[in-house]
Amino acid sequence: MRASAAIADPGTSALAVERDIREGEDLGSIGGQGNVAFRCVRGRACLWIVASLDGCDVAALRAGHGRDELRVAARADTADHAVFEYASAVGAFRTKVRLHAGDVPIVQCTTSFLPARDTALPYWPRDLYPLDAPEGTVFTAQRGLRTGIVYAGAPRPLPFSLFYLQDFSALNDHFTTVNRTPADRVGGVWPELGYAPPAGEDAVLPMAREIRISDAYLVVDAGLPATEAQIAQRYLDDLAATYLAIPRPDVEHHDWAARAQRTLRDLSVSPACTFVRRGRRYLMPYVGDDTKPPESMVQLTMLTNVLEYDGWRGAPSDLAAMLHATLREFFDPEVGSVVRWLPGEQFAPSQADAHMSHEAMDSWYLHHALFNLTRLARQNDDTARELLAVSLPFAVRVARRFNYTWPIFFDLKTLDVIQAEAWPGQGGEKDVGGLYALVMIHAHELFGDEEYLEEAKRGVLRLRECGFALGYQMNTTGFAAEAALRLWKQTRDRTFLEISEICLANLFDNMWLWECSYGRARSYPTFFGLFPLRDAPYLAAYEELEALAKFHDYLPMGGEDVRPSLRLLLAEYQRYVLHRGWHYYPDVLPADALAEKARNGTVYRSLSVPLEDLQDGNAASGQVGQELYGAGIAFVFATRHAVRLDEAGLVAWCDYPTDELRRPDARTITWNIGGDPRLECELRLSPVAADTAPVRVRVTARAGEVDVPLRGTVSPEGDAVFRVHGARAVTIRLQEPGGERDDRAVEIGGPRRAP
Helix, strand or coil, X not given: CCCEEECCCCCCCXXXXXXXXXXXXXXXXXXXXXXXXXXXXXXXXXXXXXXXXXXXXXXXXXXXXXXXXXXXXXXXXXXXXEEEEEEECCEEEEXXXXXXXXXXXXXXXXXXXXXXXXXXXCCCCCCEEECCCCCCEEEEECCXXXXXXXXXXXXXXXXXXXXXXXXXXXXXXXXXXXXXXXXXXXXXXXXEEEECCCCEEEEEECXXXXXXXXXXXXXXXXXCCCCHHHHHHHHHHHHHHHHHHCCCCCCCCCCHHHHHHHHHHHHHXXXXXXXXXXXXXXXXXXXXXXXCCCEHHHHHHHHHHHHHHHHHHCCCCHHHHHHHCCHHHHEECCCCEECCECCCCXXXXXXXXXXXXXXXXXXXXXXXXXXXXXXXXXXXCHHHHHHHHHHHXXXXXXXXXXXXXXXXXXXXCCCCEEECCCCCCCCCECCHHHHHHHHHHHHHHHHCCHHHHHHHHHHHHCCCCXXXXXXXXXXXXXXXXXXXXXXXXXXXXXXXXHXXXXXXXXXXXXXXXXXXCCHXXXXXXXXXXXXXXXXXXXXXXXXHHHHHHHHHHHHHHHHHHCXXXXXXXXXXXXXXXXXXXXXXXXXXXXXXXXXXXXXXXXXXXXXXXXXXXXXXXXXXXXXXXXXXXXXXXXXXXXXXXXXXXXXXXXXXXXXXXXXXXXXXECCEEXXXXXXXXXXXXXXXXXXXXXXXXXXXXXXXXXXXXXXXXXXXXXXXXXXXXXXXECCEEEEEEECCCCCCCCCCCEEECCCCCCC
């Protein structure tokens, strides 16, 4: 067995770093843009990338770390990057430094390590240090498996902020080798920030094998944001700029319409999905879980999703009728409102948790049920309108009782607090103020009472100073963003637009913006996943389906008021969740990726119902259960991203958000595609059936005042596929049979014929 070396700490205090840089060897400029410049300095035991603002050094990024004197062997410059090779007693390092020009200058620093012998890492210091800045603020940093971000700022030596992202996608080999995850590895306490690689006596890197140990991106901005709104805006802008610089995985198309049809069948006929209580049939919360009474949130969530799908496919379903028949059962006359649990039904003995009771109300559950009633009422559903009207006074009374700051659990009868906070000092369900506001906005539209609009304003304004602590349940945070945007559109009070941006900054701060490919995650993607809760360790189908639906609505609603960084990020999230969401289904995953037993119910691979939880590669997925209230994911994805062209037997798909669908004639449709013109999405036309008659399709995209023909290809599945830049108006024309041949058209459908 070979002996191993250990990398020790040569002195990493802020003063030691500043001295190391001051006394180090200047290896030359890396480049710059505007008032930001970067240069490389060789310190005693570290290689530093030093960032300056208006000629003043403000931050240093460590690129390599030994335990004694570094020896720089070479610097090689190419057109877009510089490469440094250097060594210490424990091994050799290679650092590639690249400047990405764009909306803001971004320096990327990629470091690999080649150990001279088996090398343990009992300690590895963080890699980002503000210079001559004794006081500063960390606005947000990585939590758990979320994106490796730290975002901070300081008032001196001159006002500045730092946005740092460690691209964990590039480090999977490292995590696999040392059997660690990147959870909670980016953050720190001012002024020691950034990434600390996984360490420990058993975290051994083998000799003579080069492993990438860091892939860091750094943005330096002039000025220190002074308000929560400015902090959120700069965060979103820097995140979008960095997103354009990082490598992004490819996506695959999935047939969500077929998945939706399978889901409708399974929910309708499987005895593991429904149960009967008091003569009515209800959906269970999880497949095979009959231990709790029926829940209003489950029935209403799925009812609204199924009704949308029924409208999209042009046929009513028995499932929607079954769910609708349960609505009145959830009204509790003692409370004066629709409630969470079916009144009077018993919990199984296994559900002895103190919060599993008819008296304990989780704050967001109440308002989510009311929100879905508003959705139904706006579609002229008399039952929903009646239930909403009699429940609204209770919702207002609860809001005023808690002064628009809701606890985690409260007693339905007494309105006493049962649990105030999820964790000490974190507060309650802060984002419920936005969901409450959305209910009130719709109530104002339905009933015309101006007091409802005033209630909406009170609920949203309580979010103004929450910063990055606003998000509790991420679908609720998305509803809050919409409510604030709607109030901005109505009042033109910019405070509401700023609150909306704060909400969305919270959502993107809760993303999994890296591809986990170690362990079980080799069989499914994770890039751009949304964690359901602020502290959740996994991705969840239910919150993601609601996020996609909200994002899809948000962009056309906001129009030009939506900042460009959000247009980019909201569109890209939708593109990736359409790809990644397919892997929530247990029939897609290999058996060894699934938990042997679920906490709730039973997982049946044959059912087209998603798992609640996709875990990182070191944990099995499906530990929570197979989530029936998340089964609407297929319905939502199909109805938001596909248009039926029944006259031609086709479905048109786009993996970016779209709006303003128009049909100038029977063989033409036009779409506005969202997103950012610097990135591309996929437009696809798919035959519905094997015997679809051949049709030639011509697609054009409007750039400025010109319609540019797009050259498509025919996929192995027989679909016509086109690549389209974001923020374009697209026209799809189905050419007349026997008409003049157009070489720029693509023929699909029918048996393939010789040219």
